[in-house]
Amino acid sequence: MNAADIDACLDDRPADGVFRLRGKVFADAQLFALEQTHIFERTWAFLGIESQLRLPNDFLTTFIGKVPVLVARNAQGRLGAFLNLCRHKGALVARAEHGNKRFWVCPYHGWTYDTAGKNVLVKDQGAGAYPPDFAQLNHDLVPLARFDNYRGLLFGSLNPDVPPLGDFLGEIRPLIDLAMEQGPQGMEFVPGRIAYTYDANWKVQSDNGSDGYHLTSTHPSLMTVVERREAARHGNLEARQFDWRKRFTQSAGMFTFRHGHTAMWMNQGQPENKPIHKSIDEVRTRLGKLRADWMLKGRNLTIFPNLQIADSTSLLIRTFRPLAVNQTEMRVWCMAPIGEDPQVRTWRMRQFEDFFNVTGLATPDDTAMYESAQLGFGAQQMEWLQGYERGTTAIVQGPNDHARELGITPVASNEGPYKLQSEVCLHATYREWARLMKAGLGGTPAYPGSA
Ligand code: FES
Ligand SMILES: [Fe+2]
Incomplete structure:
Protein backbone atom coordinates (compact mmCIF):
# COMPACT_ATOMS: atom_id res chain seq x y z
CA MET A 1 0.00 0.00 0.00
CA ASN A 2 1.08 3.54 -0.61
CA ALA A 3 -0.28 7.07 -0.33
CA ALA A 4 -2.24 6.71 -3.56
CA ASP A 5 -4.13 3.73 -2.08
CA ILE A 6 -5.15 5.90 0.88
CA ASP A 7 -6.20 8.76 -1.39
CA ALA A 8 -8.34 6.28 -3.31
CA CYS A 9 -10.32 5.55 -0.13
CA LEU A 10 -11.73 9.08 0.03
CA ASP A 11 -13.36 11.38 -2.48
CA ASP A 12 -12.74 14.65 -0.67
CA ARG A 13 -13.37 17.72 -2.81
CA PRO A 14 -14.36 20.60 -0.52
CA ALA A 15 -14.74 23.07 -3.39
CA ASP A 16 -17.40 20.81 -4.94
CA GLY A 17 -19.02 19.96 -1.60
CA VAL A 18 -18.15 16.30 -2.08
CA PHE A 19 -17.02 13.92 0.67
CA ARG A 20 -17.38 10.18 0.23
CA LEU A 21 -15.68 7.12 1.62
CA ARG A 22 -15.12 3.63 0.32
CA GLY A 23 -16.51 0.79 2.39
CA LYS A 24 -13.06 -0.81 2.40
CA VAL A 25 -11.97 1.80 4.97
CA PHE A 26 -13.96 -0.35 7.42
CA ALA A 27 -13.30 -3.76 5.90
CA ASP A 28 -9.75 -4.04 4.62
CA ALA A 29 -7.48 -6.09 6.90
CA GLN A 30 -4.35 -4.47 5.50
CA LEU A 31 -5.69 -0.99 6.31
CA PHE A 32 -6.55 -2.24 9.79
CA ALA A 33 -2.97 -3.44 10.38
CA LEU A 34 -1.61 -0.12 9.15
CA GLU A 35 -3.97 1.80 11.45
CA GLN A 36 -2.36 0.08 14.42
CA THR A 37 1.14 1.21 13.53
CA HIS A 38 0.42 4.53 11.83
CA ILE A 39 -2.43 5.81 14.00
CA PHE A 40 -2.74 4.10 17.39
CA GLU A 41 1.01 3.74 17.91
CA ARG A 42 1.81 7.27 16.73
CA THR A 43 -0.80 9.51 18.39
CA TRP A 44 -1.85 10.26 21.93
CA ALA A 45 -4.41 7.73 23.21
CA PHE A 46 -6.78 7.90 26.17
CA LEU A 47 -5.82 5.60 29.06
CA GLY A 48 -8.11 6.38 32.00
CA ILE A 49 -9.01 9.07 34.49
CA GLU A 50 -6.91 10.19 37.40
CA SER A 51 -9.55 9.49 40.06
CA GLN A 52 -9.39 5.78 39.14
CA LEU A 53 -5.97 5.90 40.81
CA ARG A 54 -6.61 7.76 44.03
CA LEU A 55 -4.28 5.90 46.41
CA PRO A 56 -0.58 5.07 46.30
CA ASN A 57 -0.08 1.76 44.43
CA ASP A 58 -3.48 1.92 42.65
CA PHE A 59 -3.19 0.70 39.07
CA LEU A 60 -5.26 0.12 35.96
CA THR A 61 -4.54 -1.78 32.77
CA THR A 62 -5.59 -0.90 29.26
CA PHE A 63 -4.32 -0.97 25.69
CA ILE A 64 -3.08 1.45 23.09
CA GLY A 65 -4.23 -0.32 19.97
CA LYS A 66 -2.82 -3.82 20.42
CA VAL A 67 -0.16 -2.82 22.97
CA PRO A 68 -0.91 -3.63 26.66
CA VAL A 69 -0.42 -0.67 28.99
CA LEU A 70 -0.21 -0.35 32.77
CA VAL A 71 -0.91 2.96 34.54
CA ALA A 72 -0.08 3.27 38.22
CA ARG A 73 0.31 5.64 41.10
CA ASN A 74 3.58 4.71 42.77
CA ALA A 75 4.29 4.47 46.49
CA GLN A 76 5.20 8.18 46.55
CA GLY A 77 1.91 9.12 44.86
CA LYS A 89 9.50 -13.11 28.14
CA GLY A 90 6.78 -10.58 27.61
CA ALA A 91 3.93 -11.89 29.78
CA LEU A 92 1.44 -9.39 31.15
CA VAL A 93 2.75 -8.15 34.47
CA ALA A 94 -0.64 -6.96 35.72
CA ARG A 95 -3.60 -9.02 34.61
CA ALA A 96 -6.45 -7.38 36.51
CA GLU A 97 -8.27 -4.39 35.01
CA HIS A 98 -7.52 -2.37 38.14
CA GLY A 99 -6.41 -2.85 41.71
CA ASN A 100 -3.91 -1.89 44.38
CA LYS A 101 -0.59 -3.70 44.72
CA ARG A 102 2.79 -2.73 46.13
CA PHE A 103 4.53 -5.08 43.75
CA TYR A 113 8.42 -4.85 39.74
CA ASP A 114 7.52 -2.02 42.09
CA THR A 115 4.78 0.48 41.26
CA ALA A 116 7.34 2.88 39.80
CA GLY A 117 8.10 0.16 37.23
CA LYS A 118 11.47 -0.74 38.74
CA ASN A 119 12.51 -4.37 38.61
CA VAL A 120 13.21 -5.38 42.22
CA LEU A 121 13.69 -9.11 41.70
CA VAL A 122 14.95 -11.44 39.02
CA LYS A 123 13.98 -14.70 40.65
CA ASP A 124 16.99 -16.84 41.63
CA GLN A 125 19.34 -14.53 39.78
CA GLY A 126 22.38 -15.64 41.77
CA ALA A 127 22.04 -19.28 40.75
CA GLY A 128 21.31 -18.42 37.13
CA ALA A 129 24.84 -18.43 35.64
CA TYR A 130 23.91 -15.32 33.69
CA PRO A 131 26.53 -13.81 31.40
CA PRO A 132 28.26 -10.69 32.73
CA ASP A 133 26.22 -8.37 30.49
CA PHE A 134 22.95 -9.45 32.01
CA ALA A 135 23.34 -7.38 35.16
CA GLN A 136 23.94 -4.32 32.95
CA LEU A 137 20.62 -4.68 31.17
CA ASN A 138 17.73 -2.45 32.17
CA HIS A 139 15.16 -4.89 33.58
CA ASP A 140 12.60 -2.22 34.49
CA LEU A 141 9.22 -1.91 32.82
CA VAL A 142 9.38 0.18 29.66
CA PRO A 143 7.79 3.57 30.30
CA LEU A 144 5.47 4.98 27.64
CA ALA A 145 7.23 7.49 25.43
CA ARG A 146 4.78 10.16 26.58
CA PHE A 147 2.31 10.31 29.45
CA ASP A 148 0.29 13.33 30.52
CA ASN A 149 -2.88 14.47 32.23
CA TYR A 150 -5.45 16.98 31.05
CA ARG A 151 -8.08 17.91 33.66
CA GLY A 152 -7.88 14.40 35.11
CA LEU A 153 -7.96 12.61 31.75
CA LEU A 154 -4.83 10.47 31.35
CA PHE A 155 -3.29 10.05 27.92
CA GLY A 156 -0.23 8.17 26.74
CA SER A 157 1.73 7.86 23.54
CA LEU A 158 4.06 5.16 22.24
CA ASN A 159 5.61 7.77 19.97
CA PRO A 160 7.92 10.38 21.55
CA ASP A 161 7.40 12.75 18.63
CA VAL A 162 3.89 13.92 19.39
CA PRO A 163 2.90 17.49 20.17
CA PRO A 164 2.48 18.34 23.87
CA LEU A 165 -0.89 16.97 25.04
CA GLY A 166 -2.37 20.47 25.38
CA ASP A 167 -1.49 21.24 21.75
CA PHE A 168 -2.79 17.87 20.57
CA LEU A 169 -6.18 18.52 22.20
CA GLY A 170 -6.02 22.15 21.15
CA GLU A 171 -9.23 24.06 20.75
CA ILE A 172 -11.51 21.25 21.92
CA ARG A 173 -10.20 21.71 25.48
CA PRO A 174 -12.95 24.10 26.67
CA LEU A 175 -15.50 21.49 25.57
CA ILE A 176 -13.65 18.80 27.53
CA ASP A 177 -13.71 21.16 30.50
CA LEU A 178 -17.52 21.23 30.30
CA ALA A 179 -17.44 17.53 31.19
CA MET A 180 -14.49 17.48 33.58
CA GLU A 181 -15.45 20.55 35.62
CA GLN A 182 -19.01 19.61 36.49
CA GLY A 183 -18.06 18.91 40.10
CA PRO A 184 -16.17 21.30 42.37
CA GLN A 185 -13.96 18.41 43.54
CA GLY A 186 -13.47 16.89 40.09
CA MET A 187 -15.02 13.89 38.38
CA GLU A 188 -15.01 10.16 38.98
CA PHE A 189 -16.31 7.00 37.40
CA VAL A 190 -19.32 5.45 39.06
CA PRO A 191 -17.94 2.06 40.21
CA GLY A 192 -18.22 -0.63 37.59
CA ARG A 193 -18.17 -0.26 33.84
CA ILE A 194 -19.74 -1.91 30.88
CA ALA A 195 -17.54 -3.84 28.49
CA TYR A 196 -18.65 -5.59 25.34
CA THR A 197 -17.48 -6.42 21.87
CA TYR A 198 -19.29 -5.87 18.62
CA ASP A 199 -18.52 -7.44 15.27
CA ALA A 200 -17.68 -4.36 13.26
CA ASN A 201 -14.85 -1.93 12.70
CA TRP A 202 -13.82 0.52 15.42
CA LYS A 203 -14.53 3.54 13.21
CA VAL A 204 -18.22 2.66 13.06
CA GLN A 205 -18.49 3.55 16.75
CA SER A 206 -16.33 6.59 16.15
CA ASP A 207 -18.83 7.71 13.48
CA THR A 218 -32.57 3.19 15.04
CA HIS A 219 -34.10 4.08 18.40
CA PRO A 220 -37.88 4.41 17.97
CA SER A 221 -38.44 1.78 20.66
CA LEU A 222 -36.41 3.85 23.14
CA MET A 223 -38.35 6.98 22.26
CA THR A 224 -41.69 5.23 22.49
CA VAL A 225 -40.94 3.43 25.75
CA VAL A 226 -39.86 6.67 27.39
CA GLU A 227 -42.97 8.47 26.18
CA ARG A 228 -45.34 5.69 27.21
CA ARG A 229 -43.97 5.21 30.67
CA GLU A 230 -44.10 8.96 31.34
CA ALA A 231 -47.72 9.00 30.18
CA ALA A 232 -48.71 5.85 32.09
CA ARG A 233 -46.47 6.56 35.10
CA HIS A 234 -45.09 3.06 35.26
CA GLY A 235 -41.90 1.31 34.24
CA ASN A 236 -38.44 2.77 34.94
CA LEU A 237 -39.68 6.15 36.11
CA GLU A 238 -36.53 6.56 38.16
CA ALA A 239 -34.56 7.18 34.98
CA ARG A 240 -36.58 10.30 34.13
CA GLN A 241 -35.13 10.43 30.64
CA PHE A 242 -35.71 13.07 28.03
CA ASP A 243 -38.73 12.97 25.87
CA TRP A 244 -36.57 12.72 22.76
CA ARG A 245 -39.28 14.03 20.47
CA LYS A 246 -39.20 17.35 22.33
CA ARG A 247 -35.74 17.89 20.88
CA PHE A 248 -37.05 18.25 17.39
CA THR A 249 -37.86 21.91 17.87
CA GLN A 250 -34.36 22.65 19.15
CA SER A 251 -31.20 23.72 17.37
CA ALA A 252 -27.99 21.74 17.05
CA GLY A 253 -24.56 22.08 15.52
CA MET A 254 -21.00 20.85 15.32
CA PHE A 255 -17.39 21.90 15.40
CA THR A 256 -14.32 20.23 13.95
CA PHE A 257 -10.79 20.62 15.25
CA ARG A 258 -7.19 19.97 14.27
CA HIS A 259 -5.87 16.46 14.87
CA GLY A 260 -9.22 14.87 13.99
CA HIS A 261 -11.26 15.84 17.05
CA THR A 262 -14.96 16.61 16.65
CA ALA A 263 -17.86 17.90 18.71
CA MET A 264 -21.59 17.93 18.11
CA TRP A 265 -24.01 19.76 20.38
CA MET A 266 -27.74 20.15 20.72
CA ASN A 267 -30.12 22.15 22.80
CA GLN A 268 -32.05 19.41 24.52
CA GLY A 269 -35.17 21.01 25.85
CA GLN A 270 -36.01 19.66 29.33
CA PRO A 271 -32.65 20.67 30.89
CA GLU A 272 -34.22 19.73 34.23
CA ASN A 273 -33.93 16.09 33.12
CA LYS A 274 -30.13 16.19 33.33
CA PRO A 275 -28.65 15.23 36.72
CA ILE A 276 -26.25 18.20 36.57
CA HIS A 277 -29.29 20.50 36.61
CA LYS A 278 -29.63 19.79 40.33
CA SER A 279 -26.31 21.50 41.02
CA ILE A 280 -26.37 24.06 38.24
CA ASP A 281 -26.47 26.99 40.66
CA GLU A 282 -23.16 25.87 42.13
CA VAL A 283 -21.73 25.49 38.62
CA ARG A 284 -22.97 28.94 37.62
CA THR A 285 -21.35 30.51 40.68
CA ARG A 286 -18.08 28.70 40.10
CA LEU A 287 -17.75 28.91 36.32
CA GLY A 288 -20.26 31.51 35.13
CA LYS A 289 -23.58 31.46 33.30
CA LEU A 290 -22.25 30.71 29.84
CA ARG A 291 -20.52 27.50 30.87
CA ALA A 292 -23.42 26.42 33.06
CA ASP A 293 -25.75 26.90 30.06
CA TRP A 294 -23.42 24.82 27.86
CA MET A 295 -23.35 22.03 30.44
CA LEU A 296 -27.11 21.72 30.02
CA LYS A 297 -26.80 21.15 26.27
CA GLY A 298 -26.15 17.72 24.81
CA ARG A 299 -22.50 17.45 23.74
CA ASN A 300 -20.79 14.50 22.10
CA LEU A 301 -17.03 14.76 21.72
CA THR A 302 -14.70 12.44 19.86
CA ILE A 303 -11.05 12.83 20.77
CA PHE A 304 -9.26 11.07 17.96
CA PRO A 305 -8.59 8.19 17.88
CA ASN A 306 -10.07 6.29 20.87
CA LEU A 307 -12.07 8.49 23.27
CA GLN A 308 -15.65 9.70 23.28
CA ILE A 309 -17.24 11.88 25.94
CA ALA A 310 -21.00 12.01 25.59
CA ASP A 311 -23.21 14.19 27.73
CA SER A 312 -26.75 13.54 26.61
CA THR A 313 -28.68 11.47 29.08
CA SER A 314 -26.22 10.92 31.91
CA LEU A 315 -22.51 11.57 31.17
CA LEU A 316 -20.27 8.88 29.79
CA ILE A 317 -16.72 8.12 28.78
CA ARG A 318 -16.26 5.55 26.10
CA THR A 319 -13.04 4.09 24.77
CA PHE A 320 -12.73 1.59 21.98
CA ARG A 321 -10.07 -0.97 21.28
CA PRO A 322 -9.81 -2.42 17.81
CA LEU A 323 -9.45 -6.20 18.04
CA ALA A 324 -9.74 -7.03 14.35
CA VAL A 325 -10.92 -5.25 11.25
CA ASN A 326 -14.43 -6.44 12.07
CA GLN A 327 -14.31 -6.62 15.86
CA THR A 328 -14.09 -3.92 18.54
CA GLU A 329 -14.06 -3.94 22.31
CA MET A 330 -15.89 -1.12 24.06
CA ARG A 331 -15.41 0.02 27.63
CA VAL A 332 -17.94 2.54 28.85
CA TRP A 333 -18.13 4.32 32.19
CA CYS A 334 -20.72 6.55 33.76
CA MET A 335 -18.94 9.68 34.98
CA ALA A 336 -20.15 11.86 37.83
CA PRO A 337 -19.02 14.70 40.06
CA ILE A 338 -17.02 13.55 43.10
CA GLY A 339 -19.17 14.09 46.20
CA GLU A 340 -22.45 14.11 44.26
CA ASP A 341 -25.68 13.97 46.25
CA PRO A 342 -26.55 10.25 46.61
CA GLN A 343 -30.06 10.70 45.25
CA VAL A 344 -28.77 12.46 42.17
CA ARG A 345 -26.14 9.76 41.78
CA THR A 346 -28.84 7.09 41.86
CA TRP A 347 -30.84 8.95 39.21
CA ARG A 348 -27.73 9.35 37.06
CA MET A 349 -27.09 5.59 37.26
CA ARG A 350 -30.67 4.74 36.32
CA GLN A 351 -30.41 7.05 33.28
CA PHE A 352 -27.11 5.51 32.24
CA GLU A 353 -28.45 1.97 32.55
CA ASP A 354 -31.66 2.89 30.75
CA PHE A 355 -29.89 4.27 27.70
CA PHE A 356 -26.30 3.01 27.54
CA ASN A 357 -26.08 -0.36 29.27
CA VAL A 358 -25.56 -3.36 27.03
CA THR A 359 -28.99 -4.30 28.30
CA GLY A 360 -30.27 -0.74 27.86
CA LEU A 361 -32.74 0.70 25.42
CA ALA A 362 -30.23 2.22 23.00
CA THR A 363 -26.86 0.44 22.86
CA PRO A 364 -28.12 -2.92 21.52
CA ASP A 365 -29.88 -1.13 18.66
CA ASP A 366 -26.69 0.70 17.77
CA THR A 367 -24.49 -2.37 17.82
CA ALA A 368 -27.01 -4.29 15.70
CA MET A 369 -26.74 -1.54 13.09
CA TYR A 370 -22.92 -1.56 13.24
CA GLU A 371 -22.87 -5.29 12.60
CA SER A 372 -25.39 -4.96 9.82
CA ALA A 373 -23.30 -2.30 8.07
CA GLN A 374 -20.11 -4.34 8.50
CA LEU A 375 -21.60 -7.23 6.51
CA GLY A 376 -21.46 -5.21 3.33
CA PHE A 377 -18.44 -2.96 3.72
CA GLY A 378 -16.28 -5.34 1.73
CA ALA A 379 -18.51 -5.23 -1.35
CA GLN A 380 -16.54 -3.57 -4.13
CA GLN A 381 -19.64 -3.27 -6.29
CA MET A 382 -20.97 -0.28 -4.34
CA GLU A 383 -18.51 2.44 -5.09
CA TRP A 384 -18.96 5.06 -2.39
CA LEU A 385 -20.70 5.42 0.97
CA GLN A 386 -22.88 8.52 0.89
CA GLY A 387 -23.10 9.09 4.64
CA TYR A 388 -20.79 12.07 5.05
CA GLU A 389 -22.54 14.95 3.29
CA ARG A 390 -25.52 16.01 5.44
CA GLY A 391 -24.82 19.55 6.57
CA THR A 392 -22.39 20.44 3.79
CA THR A 393 -23.97 23.72 2.73
CA ALA A 394 -24.27 24.82 6.36
CA ILE A 395 -20.49 24.58 6.95
CA VAL A 396 -18.81 27.77 8.13
CA GLN A 397 -15.02 27.74 7.92
CA GLY A 398 -13.58 28.66 11.32
CA PRO A 399 -15.70 29.77 14.26
CA ASN A 400 -19.39 30.69 14.24
CA ASP A 401 -21.11 32.73 16.97
CA HIS A 402 -21.32 29.72 19.31
CA ALA A 403 -17.60 29.07 18.98
CA ARG A 404 -16.87 32.73 19.59
CA GLU A 405 -18.93 32.80 22.77
CA LEU A 406 -17.00 29.74 23.98
CA GLY A 407 -13.73 31.40 22.99
CA ILE A 408 -12.67 28.59 20.66
CA THR A 409 -11.41 28.56 17.10
CA PRO A 410 -12.52 25.34 15.42
CA VAL A 411 -11.50 24.43 11.89
CA ALA A 412 -15.17 24.51 10.87
CA SER A 413 -18.59 24.98 12.46
CA ASN A 414 -22.20 24.59 11.50
CA GLU A 415 -25.59 25.04 13.05
CA GLY A 416 -29.18 24.45 12.11
CA PRO A 417 -32.48 23.04 13.27
CA TYR A 418 -32.23 19.74 15.12
CA LYS A 419 -33.16 17.84 11.98
CA LEU A 420 -30.08 19.12 10.16
CA GLN A 421 -28.36 16.15 11.88
CA SER A 422 -25.11 17.01 10.27
CA GLU A 423 -22.62 14.36 9.18
CA VAL A 424 -19.84 16.68 8.13
CA CYS A 425 -17.89 16.73 11.38
CA LEU A 426 -16.61 13.32 10.30
CA HIS A 427 -14.61 15.00 7.55
CA ALA A 428 -12.11 16.01 10.23
CA THR A 429 -11.85 12.43 11.44
CA TYR A 430 -11.15 10.93 8.03
CA ARG A 431 -8.85 13.71 6.88
CA GLU A 432 -6.73 13.04 9.97
CA TRP A 433 -7.00 9.30 9.38
CA ALA A 434 -5.72 9.74 5.81
CA ARG A 435 -3.02 12.21 6.86
CA LEU A 436 -1.60 9.84 9.48
CA MET A 437 -1.84 6.79 7.23
CA LYS A 438 -0.02 8.58 4.42
CA ALA A 439 2.65 9.92 6.79
CA GLY A 440 3.22 6.40 8.08
CA LEU A 441 3.35 4.85 4.64
CA GLY A 442 5.68 7.59 3.43
CA GLY A 443 8.00 7.22 6.44
CA THR A 444 7.53 10.85 7.46
CA PRO A 445 6.77 12.08 11.01
CA ALA A 446 3.14 11.90 12.15
CA TYR A 447 3.44 15.42 13.55
CA PRO A 448 6.05 17.37 11.61
CA GLY A 449 7.81 19.83 13.86
CA SER A 450 7.17 17.81 17.03
CA ALA A 451 10.33 15.69 16.79
S1 FES B 1 7.75 -13.61 31.45
FE1 FES B 1 9.12 -14.68 32.71
S2 FES B 1 9.04 -13.61 34.56
FE2 FES B 1 7.71 -12.53 33.29
FE1 LIG C 1 -27.56 5.33 18.88
Missing part, protein backbone atom coordinates in the same frame (compact mmCIF):
# COMPACT_ATOMS: atom_id res chain seq x y z
CA ARG A 78 3.34 9.88 41.43
CA LEU A 79 1.54 8.64 38.33
CA GLY A 80 3.40 6.63 35.71
CA ALA A 81 2.54 4.59 32.61
CA PHE A 82 4.39 1.58 31.22
CA LEU A 83 4.10 -1.21 28.74
CA ASN A 84 2.33 -3.96 30.65
CA LEU A 85 4.93 -6.44 29.47
CA CYS A 86 7.45 -8.37 31.51
CA ARG A 87 11.04 -7.77 30.45
CA HIS A 88 11.74 -11.49 30.74
CA TRP A 104 3.64 -6.75 40.51
CA VAL A 105 4.96 -10.30 40.42
CA CYS A 106 4.98 -11.64 36.90
CA PRO A 107 3.03 -14.88 37.08
CA TYR A 108 5.23 -16.64 34.50
CA HIS A 109 8.71 -16.79 36.15
CA GLY A 110 8.29 -14.45 39.09
CA TRP A 111 10.22 -11.36 38.07
CA THR A 112 8.95 -8.57 40.31
CA ASN A 208 -21.89 6.91 15.57
CA GLY A 209 -20.76 9.13 18.45
CA SER A 210 -21.63 12.21 16.43
CA ASP A 211 -24.50 10.73 14.42
CA GLY A 212 -27.78 12.39 15.34
CA TYR A 213 -29.38 11.25 12.10
CA HIS A 214 -29.95 7.67 13.24
CA LEU A 215 -31.97 8.49 16.37
CA THR A 216 -35.48 8.39 14.93
CA SER A 217 -34.88 5.30 12.81
